[in-house]
Amino acid sequence: MESNETISEKNTVRQRADKISPYRCKNLIAVLENPSNIKNIGTVIRNVNALGVEKTYIIDPRRALPDDWQDMREKKSLSKTSVSAIKWSFVKRFDSTEECIEHLNKNHFISIVTSPHIKGKRNAILHEVDYTIYTKLAVWFGSESRGISNLAVEHSEICVSIPMFGMIESLNLGTTSGIVLYEVTKQRREYQKKYKRSKMRRQRPSK
Numbered sequence: 001m002e003s004n005e006t007i008s009e010k011n012t013v014r015q016r017a018d019k020i021s022p023y024r025c026k027n028l029i030a031v032l033e034n035p036s037n038i039k040n041i042g043t044v045i046r047n048v049n050a051l052g053v054e055k056t057y058i059i060d061p062r063r064a065l066p067d068d069w070q071d072m073r074e075k076k077s078l079s080k081t082s083v084s085a086i087k088w089s090f091v092k093r094f095d096s097t098e099e100c101i102e103h104l105n106k107n108h109f110i111s112i113v114t115s116p117h118i119k120g121k122r123n124a125i126l127h128e129v130d131y132t133i134y135t136k137l138a139v140w141f142g143s144e145s146r147g148i149s150n151l152a153v154e155h156s157e158i159c160v161s162i163p164m165f166g167m168i169e170s171l172n173l174g175t176t177s178g179i180v181l182y183e184v185t186k187q188r189r190e191y192q193k194k195y196k197r198s199k200m201r202r203q204r205p206s207k
Contacts, residue, residue: 024052024053024054025051025052025053025054025184025185025188025189025192026054026192027054027109027135027136027137028053028054028055028137028138028139028184028185028188029053029054029055029056029057029104029109029137029138029139030044030047030048030053030055030056030057030138030139030141030177030181031056031057031058031059031100031104031111031138031139031140031141032044032056032057032058032059032141032173033059033097033100033140033141033142033143033148033149033152034059034060034061034097034142034143034146034149035058035060035141035143035144035173036143036144036145037144037173038064038078040144040172040173040174041058041065041078042078042085042086043173043174043177044056044141044173044174044177045078045085045086045089045091046085047174047177047178047181048085048089048177048181049085049088049089050085051178051181051182051185052185052189053181053185054090055089055090055091055092056089056090056091056092057091057092057093057094057100057103057104057138058091058092058093058094059093059094059095059096059097059099059100060093060094060095061095061096063095065078065093066093067093069090069091069092069093072086072091072093073086073087097149097151097152098151101151101152101155104138105155107136108135108136109136109137109138110134110136110137110138110157111137111138111139111140111152111155111156111157112129112131112134112137112138112139112140112156112157112158112159112160113140113142113148113152113153113156113158113159113160114139114140114141114142114148114159114160114161114162114176114180115142115147115148115153115159115160115161116147116161116162116164116169116170116171117147117161118159118161119148119150119153119159120153120154120156120158120159122157122158122159123158123159123160123161124158124159124160124161125160125161125162125163126160126161126162126163126179126180126183127183129158129160130187131183131184131187131188132187132188132191134157137184137188139180139181139184140152140156141173141176141177141180144172144173160180162176162179162180
């Protein structure tokens with residue numbers, strides 16, 4: 001039989017899950033393309049979980065991560081750097097960019113990519129984009145050394161950049177993902193709240 005302490009812990013977790021559920025951003029995925037540093041992966045997963053992003057996809061040609069997301073949760077190098085956020089997150093790995101794009105297209109997701117440089121046919125500053133117009137959205141982040149691939153750019157709707165005002169022209173993956181996903185989730189969370197209020201008004205019976 002379970003101890004009272006275990007039951008209490010489960011109840012606390014369930015209460016927390018119920019509390020944050022309305023604030024999670026549905027149909028929003030963060031995609032990491034060929035990240036080279038396991039610590040950065042853990043940081044991004046922590047950002048994803050904290051900001052209420054639904055899923056993380058990792059393109060991992062070197063097969064450094066397990067295929068099964070449950071096994072990924074047991075990987076100490078990830079759980080340590082994510083401060084156990086991996087335990088509460090859904091993470092899926094892909095062998096190639098092509099495979100990930102095919103999966104996203106099949107499930108009707110629109111992709112946008114992030115880069116400090118102008119890439120693609122349409123480019124915009126992070127806070128000038130409306131991220132609520134895409135029902136299903138995948139936000140791509142490139143590798144620390146090479147950035148986002150041309151293939152990912154070609155299959156994206158838009159390339160967004162964080163405005164820089166110093167001599168340094170780029171940020172590390174963990175910082176970039178935190179800034180970008182904060183803006184995206186802020187907009188989508190506000191939209192979800194307005195949509196919910198509007199739906200509730202329509203459902204009220206007329207007097």
